[in-house]
Amino acid sequence: MPETTLAELAHEVRSKNAGPFWVTMELFMRDEDGYRIAADETFLNEQVVASLYHVDEGTIRIFRIPSLNVVKISFPRPVSQGSLRDRDMHAGQHHVPLARMVVPAVSR
Numbered sequence: 456m457p458e459t460t461l462a463e464l465a466h467e468v469r470s471k472n473a474g475p476f477w478v479t480m481e482l483f484m485r486d487e488d489g490y491r492i493a494a495d496e497t498f499l500n501e502q503v504v505a506s507l508y509h510v511d512e513g514t515i516r517i518f519r520i521p522s523l524n525v526v527k528i529s530f531p532r533p534v535s536q537g538s539l540r541d542r543d544m545h546a547g548q549h550h551v552p553l554a555r556m557v558v559p560a561v562s563r
Contacts, residue, residue, distance in 0.1 A: 462554035464489035470550035473529055475536035478546045480553055482526040490524035492558055499556070504528055507552045528553070 462468050466483045473479040484490040493499055505512035510530045518527040534540045543549065 459558045460554060461493060461556045461558060464492060464558065465554070468550045468554040470546050470548070470553075472532075472536055472546045476532055477529055478532050478549050479527060479529045480550045481528075482553070484524040484526070487524060490521065490526070493526045494519040494521065498559065499526065503556075504530065504553075507556075508549070509533070 461482060464484060466485050468480070468482050470478060470480040482493045484493050499517070501512045501515040501517060504510070504515050504517070508530065510533065515528065515530045518529075519525075520527065532541075532546065536544060536546075
């Protein structure tokens with residue numbers, strides 16, 4: 456059986472700047488079932504995000520919005536926007552590791 460990713464359950468997964476020092480990622484899930492999986496704190500939590508993005512777990516903010524089937528994740532940018540080491544000025548590619556997360560078979 457092929458693996459299912461968050462991207463496949465979502466209408467859209469995106470990332471963007473939330474100012475020059477923060478990144479925000481959003482999972483717009485297609486339906487309540489997909490939202491239930493993405494919003495499940497045992498599946499997607501601060502520890503998981505910290506591992507994916509190599510950031511301090513204590514700096515991560517996760518917002519679950521059931522009325523919109525949206526999960527929003529914010530954390531400080533690893534380098535400030537526009538600095539010499541900034542490789543993604545608009546934070547437009549940060550969502551890729553999140554989108555590629557495999558959904559556990561028991562959750563489907």
